[in-house]
Amino acid sequence: MFLKRQMPVIIAISVGLFILFGHFINIAPVQQFVNNDATQWFDIIASFAIFLGALNMLKLQVLKVVKKQRNWQYSILAIVGFAFAIFAGFFFRGANYITLSDIDPNNVNQLVEYISTVQEVKDTALMVKGIESSLASYEIPKIFISKSSAEDFAILVSGLAKNVTLGVKPWGAHVQIEGSLFSWMFFKIFTPLSSTMFALLAFFVASASYRAFRIRNFEATLLLVAGIILMIGRVPIGEFIPWWVVSTLIVFGIGALIAPMIPDKKILFGLIVTGIVLSSVLGIIFDWSLAINTPGILSIPNISEWIFDYPTAAGSRAIMIGIALGIIATSFRIILGIERPF
Amino acid sequence: MNLLKKVFIALGSMDRRFIFLLVALSVLFPKLYPDLFTLPIKPSSHSQRVFDEIDTLKENSKVLVSFEYGPSTKPEIHPSAIALLNHLFSKNIKVYAVALWPDGNFMATEAFSQVADKYEKKYGVDYVNLGYKPGGEAVVKGLASDIRTMYTVDLLGNDIDSIEMMKDVTNLLDLDFIFSLSAGYPGSKEWVQFACDPLGIPMSTGCTSIQVTDIIPYVANNQIKGILSGMPGAAEYEQLVRNALDARGVMVEPGKASINMAAQSMAHIVIVLLIILGNITYYLTRKSGKKGGVQ
Amino acid sequence: MNNKLLAISGIASIIILIYWGTFGLWFVTGNAPAFVGVIIVSSTIFYYIDAAKSGKEIYLRPISGLKAIEEAVGRATEMGKSVLFVPGISDMDQVDTVAGINILSHVAEITAKYETDLNVPTCRAIVMESAREACRESYLRAGRPDLYYDDMVHYISDDQFAYAAGVNGIMIREKPAACFYQGKFYAESLLLAETGNSIGAIQIAGTGSASQIPFFVTACDYTLIGEEFFAASAYLSNKPELIGSIKGQDIVKFMVMLLMTSVFVLDTVRQMGLFDFNILTFLGLS
Numbered sequence: 001m002f003l004k005r006q007m008p009v010i011i012a013i014s015v016g017l018f019i020l021f022g023h024f025i026n027i028a029p030v031q032q033f034v035n036n037d038a039t040q041w042f043d044i045i046a047s048f049a050i051f052l053g054a055l056n057m058l059k060l061q062v063l064k065v066v067k068k069q070r071n072w073q074y075s076i077l078a079i080v081g082f083a084f085a086i087f088a089g090f091f092f093r094g095a096n097y098i099t100l101s102d103i104d105p106n107n108v109n110q111l112v113e114y115i116s117t118v119q120e121v122k123d124t125a126l127m128v129k130g131i132e133s134s135l136a137s138y139e140i141p142k143i144f145i146s147k148s149s150a151e152d153f154a155i156l157v158s159g160l161a162k163n164v165t166l167g168v169k170p171w172g173a174h175v176q177i178e179g180s181l182f183s184w185m186f187f188k189i190f191t192p193l194s195s196t197m198f199a200l201l202a203f204f205v206a207s208a209s210y211r212a213f214r215i216r217n218f219e220a221t222l223l224l225v226a227g228i229i230l231m232i233g234r235v236p237i238g239e240f241i242p243w244w245v246v247s248t249l250i251v252f253g254i255g256a257l258i259a260p261m262i263p264d265k266k267i268l269f270g271l272i273v274t275g276i277v278l279s280s281v282l283g284i285i286f287d288w289s290l291a292i293n294t295p296g297i298l299s300i301p302n303i304s305e306w307i308f309d310y311p312t313a314a315g316s317r318a319i320m321i322g323i324a325l326g327i328i329a330t331s332f333r334i335i336l337g338i339e340r341p342f
Numbered sequence: 343m344n345l346l347k348k349v350f351i352a353l354g355s356m357d358r359r360f361i362f363l364l365v366a367l368s369v370l371f372p373k374l375y376p377d378l379f380t381l382p383i384k385p386s387s388h389s390q391r392v393f394d395e396i397d398t399l400k401e402n403s404k405v406l407v408s409f410e411y412g413p414s415t416k417p418e419i420h421p422s423a424i425a426l427l428n429h430l431f432s433k434n435i436k437v438y439a440v441a442l443w444p445d446g447n448f449m450a451t452e453a454f455s456q457v458a459d460k461y462e463k464k465y466g467v468d469y470v471n472l473g474y475k476p477g478g479e480a481v482v483k484g485l486a487s488d489i490r491t492m493y494t495v496d497l498l499g500n501d502i503d504s505i506e507m508m509k510d511v512t513n514l515l516d517l518d519f520i521f522s523l524s525a526g527y528p529g530s531k532e533w534v535q536f537a538c539d540p541l542g543i544p545m546s547t548g549c550t551s552i553q554v555t556d557i558i559p560y561v562a563n564n565q566i567k568g569i570l571s572g573m574p575g576a577a578e579y580e581q582l583v584r585n586a587l588d589a590r591g592v593m594v595e596p597g598k599a600s601i602n603m604a605a606q607s608m609a610h611i612v613i614v615l616l617i618i619l620g621n622i623t624y625y626l627t628r629k630s631g632k633k634g635g636v637q
Numbered sequence: 638m639n640n641k642l643l644a645i646s647g648i649a650s651i652i653i654l655i656y657w658g659t660f661g662l663w664f665v666t667g668n669a670p671a672f673v674g675v676i677i678v679s680s681t682i683f684y685y686i687d688a689a690k691s692g693k694e695i696y697l698r699p700i701s702g703l704k705a706i707e708e709a710v711g712r713a714t715e716m717g718k719s720v721l722f723v724p725g726i727s728d729m730d731q732v733d734t735v736a737g738i739n740i741l742s743h744v745a746e747i748t749a750k751y752e753t754d755l756n757v758p759t760c761r762a763i764v765m766e767s768a769r770e771a772c773r774e775s776y777l778r779a780g781r782p783d784l785y786y787d788d789m790v791h792y793i794s795d796d797q798f799a800y801a802a803g804v805n806g807i808m809i810r811e812k813p814a815a816c817f818y819q820g821k822f823y824a825e826s827l828l829l830a831e832t833g834n835s836i837g838a839i840q841i842a843g844t845g846s847a848s849q850i851p852f853f854v855t856a857c858d859y860t861l862i863g864e865e866f867f868a869a870s871a872y873l874s875n876k877p878e879l880i881g882s883i884k885g886q887d888i889v890k891f892m893v894m895l896l897m898t899s900v901f902v903l904d905t906v907r908q909m910g911l912f913d914f915n916i917l918t919f920l921g922l923s
Contacts, residue, residue: 020675023665023668023671024656024664024665024668024671024672025663025664025665026662026663026664026665026666027663031665035480035483035484035487036480036483036484036491038480039477039478039479039480040477040480042730043476043477045763046728046761046762046763047476049761049762049763049766050762050795051762052762052765052766052792053759053761053762053765053792053795054762054792056762056765056788056791056792057791057792057793057794060788060791070810071810074806122459123459123460126459126462129462170499172499173497173498173499176447176448176451176473176497176498177451177498178451178452178455183448186413186448187413187448187452190413191413191416192413193798193799193802194412194413194414194796194798194799195413195414195416195417197414197798197799197801197802197825197828198414198415198798198824200828201824201827201828202365202369202609203361203362203365203366204827204828204831205613205827206361206362206364206365206609206612206613206616207358207361207362207831208827208830208831208834208852208855208856209613209616209617209855210361210613210616210617210619210620211620211834211855212855212856213617213620213621214620214621214624215621215624215625224617224621227617228614228617231610231613231614232610232611232614234551234571234572234574234610235381235574235603235606235607235610236381236382236383236384236574236577236603236604236607237381237607237610237611239382239384240381301384301386305386305387305388308554308558308571309558309562312555312558313558313559313561313562316555316556316558316559316847317559319847319850319862319863320556320559320847321890321893322863322864322890323845323847323863323864323867325864325886325889325890325893326736326845326863326864326866326867326868326886327732327733327845327867328678328682328886328889329682329864329867329868329882329883329885329886329889330732330735330736330867330870331732332678332679332682332882333878333879333882334732334735336683336686338686338876338878338879338882339735339739339870339879358835412797414797414798414824415824525824526823526824527727527821527823550824552823552824552848552849553848555847555848556847556848
């Protein structure tokens, strides 16, 4: 019982206080622990904990397939994907490379030709230059997933240099190197899938905006107007909105604000029309159609930038301060052991 | 008049899938017919600031570029990375790459493979990729005190002390600029809070449009020198870099962000029109007391 | 002024004096504003926790999102459907996730009482284990340990969008009647909220990610904005010490507002040339 109830609280309180005040204490081992070791401990724990999660996920998917629960076919995809990633990461390096030593300078162009059969060569002259500067030892830029394809290519180029050596990239680097099996999986499977999910946001933003941006009250109207200005102002098409459109919209906006104060709608209409005519006349007199003459307030991109720099920054700061205080209070409760989510 | 009202109410009650179709078409047409949808890109003050900060760096300056994005946010941030590397390599600036996200490794590798060869940059001499380290802000703090506490080898497994350009670099104070390509946590905020602001190292960032509201207070405070906000920011920076390199006689292809801006513009227009339509329907249905809305 | 306040102020002042006196010796230089801030904030929160424990009545304004939690679970029970709880995509090192797990324990207690199915997909293995402990304790507290099983809290993927895809799939297949999004979210927030909206679920969200709040406000029925999310566990538990910490947090916010106003006024006056004292240098901000 002590291990389950009191021990976690003692660990949380002592480590929390140590890390909090360790930040201010001028003792090298304490600073080292606070700045580096503590986070590394967490990373190590999280890395091992991933086994728990992965096994849990695998267990649920396998059970679904075994018990043939609803939509069990999709679980096969999940299991196959999982197995493939494990295979490509831990069991199959798929990162074979070829090094040529003592290349005959007369064979450089032939070598570039052979390389272009296995990999796209954007700049032949640049590749020739690169090979000529490393005739003693040159690593073919292509990474071969299978050893047999590497061997086949090695046989092809064996006559062009004194020595042809096959190698395999070390474990770890094989995950990062472009052209390896893991890299292929990342760029050809994972990247399109992630991009697709992120792209869904565009559609969901459209449907959410369509549903939510309604002129229900003053705040909702302000949100709507700011949203539209920002959407138009942030793209090149905002530059094409002429000054007179913006001035007319501003006059309408002012009209909407003062409308409750003017009961006679004819007077209101007259004021709006006067405003539009006045702004148009001013625009013609001062030649606002020229970009250098256009006042900033009549340019949608400028208004959009102003909204970003001032109201957005101010609101963002306020929310950040509030959230930071919330985090401080919650952390304080956890450090003192008042709140025990564990 | 009644017919018009009915049409608007019907349009206002359309299935969300029809909205999705409209958005898809608005993105598809500019991609299929790019010549019909060419739009000039005018840089904003924030993008201009980023360009100016990088442009004032001298030859052989040392810049750290941190890759904190993955495949999902690649369309928004990768164009900034490519334009940045074009800018840095064209000025013969040394580039030190790190990643606070595991996916950042792949993004960095791809970016370097796309750009480095064009400027005949040699790995280890002109640029180095130190790779990903877990720990978020702890990595940033570690780099601020001593790079070798975090990295003993680079991404390819080479001993860091055998890399020529690492010889006179001990910690972040030995660098002239930091650029964070960030899509979330850990990202630009961690760089500002734990490295750039305390140590006084100038920093800029390229981030997703969603993150801009989080980062803009730091830009307003001059803690971050300019920001490339999402794809529009990337397109503006691409334009600036392209113009600058054109003037120096270096040919640069149009960047992906610039090409995609037409599609984004059309999508924004469609969304704005849908919002206006929705409000007209809302106004009409409120008057007549009927129900309407997305299904 | 009461004795406890004097005592706490006294202890705080002594600690600050010790810090000042041993600058560079025991304590790292350059962190003085942060240290003083930590002491003042801690003392304030501690004072109000103590005051609340002593029986002082503390008023908290009602938060509709928290009142709706029981209503949402009740709705799911009536419809015979499950409750989905998404604790965010970050690990337990983020306070948002901890706050989310606190709310989960309350939701789990209600689902135990109402015998409603609870589904908690997680993005991190450590969060999965913590969430399991929280749910197990809640079901035990509600007197229904028989209803708890480990697989109600399960792991999907560490990757943000793989997790979002998995949760969306759960929502579309199982059609939960109530969806809770309580934790740290990033771009996937709108994906989750819109999918939840499309299945007609009642949605209650809360996050410390400022940039995701607008998406939740747009798509969800109730949203806990900013500090409301961190205060939720105090509200739901009704424990005096937790409520006291909320009051302390509010007083600290008031102090921050006072400080901001004073710095603004003093620095404006200095820039106008009427005053020589540089408050920014004094506070170590320039």
